[in-house]
Amino acid sequence: MEIIIKETSETTSVMAARLVARLVREKPNAVLGLATGSTPLMLYKELVRLHQEEGLDFSGITTFNLDEYIGLPRDHEQSYYTFMWKNLFSQINILPENVHIPDGMAADVPLACAEYEQAILEAGGIDLQVLGIGSDGHVGFNEPTSSFASRTRIKTLTRQTLKDNARFFNDDDSRVPHHCITMGIGTIMDAGCILMLAFGEKKAEAIASMVEGPVASVVPASILQHHARAKVFIDEAAATQLKRADYYRWVYEGKPDWQLDA
Ligand code: GLP
Secondary structure (H helix, E strand, O other), X not given: OEEEEEOOHHHHHHHHHHHHHHHHHHOOOOEEEEOOOOOOHHHHHHHHHHHHHHOOOXXXXXXXXXXXXXOOOOOOOOOHHHHHHHHOHXXXXXXXXXXXXXXXXXXXXXXXXXXXXXXXHHOOXXXXXXXXXXXXXXXXXXXXXXXXXXXXXXXXXXXXXXXXXXXXXXXXXXXXXXXXXXXXXXXXXOOOEEEEEXXXXXXXXXXXXXXXXXXXXXXXXXXXHHOOOEXXXXXXXXXXXXXXXXXXXXXXXXXXXXXXXX
C-alpha cells in the first residue's frame, strides 16, 4: 500500500484526479470502478473540470459503481444512481450505455448481482477502482466480517453505517434503507489498481486499522494490504492515528520523478 498524505482534501483529490485522468488518456476504453459518498465529490469535480476545460474524453470509458441501496428507485434523490448522474455523468461525455450501477429495485436480487459480475467480466475487468472508507472500515457496503472472497450480493448495513448516512436522509437513520447491493471484496480486489480517498478525523481510526492493523474481516478495508497496487490518498486529519505517518511522508518526498504519477 502506498500512503500519500497531503494537507487538504482539495490537494489530495486533485492529485487523485490526475491519476484517473492519466489512465483515461492512456487507455481510452478503460473501465473505472466508482464510489459514492461525500469523499469522492472533489475528485469528480476535478474530473469534470478536466473534461470541460482540457477536453478529457470519457466517450470510450465504461464505469461500474460499487453499490446501491435496495428499495430506492433510480430517481430517488438519495439513490446512488442520482448521485452519480448529478455529480459526474451528466457533466462529462460518457455514454449512458457504458454506465453501470447496481439496480436497487431489481425483482430478483441474486440474478441482478450475478449479471453485474458478468458485465464486469465482459467489460474486461476494472482497471482502476475508486474507494472511500466507512468509519467502521467498510469498503463499498462490505460491512465488518464480510468475506474477503465475496462477490456482488445483498448486504445488511450496520447500525453505525445507518447513523453515518442519516445525514443524507434528513438526519433520520430510520429512513436509511437497511439493505444494499454491493460489489464484494473479491470483486474489488480483482481491480487492476485501487485508489482510496479518506478525509477528516472521523476516518483516522479506520485508516490506521486498515494500513497498520492486522488483515482481518472485522476491518474489511485491511484486505487492501494484499493488493499489489493500492494507493491511499488522505489528508492530515485522516492520518492522525497512523504510527508510521512520518515514514509514508518520507517515502513520498523521496520518490524519483518518474514514479510520481505512476
Ligand atoms: C457509504 C458508501 C461507501 C463510502 C462510505 C463513506 O457507505 N457505500 O462507498 O466509502 O459511505 O462515505 P463518506 O465518503 O460520505 O464518508
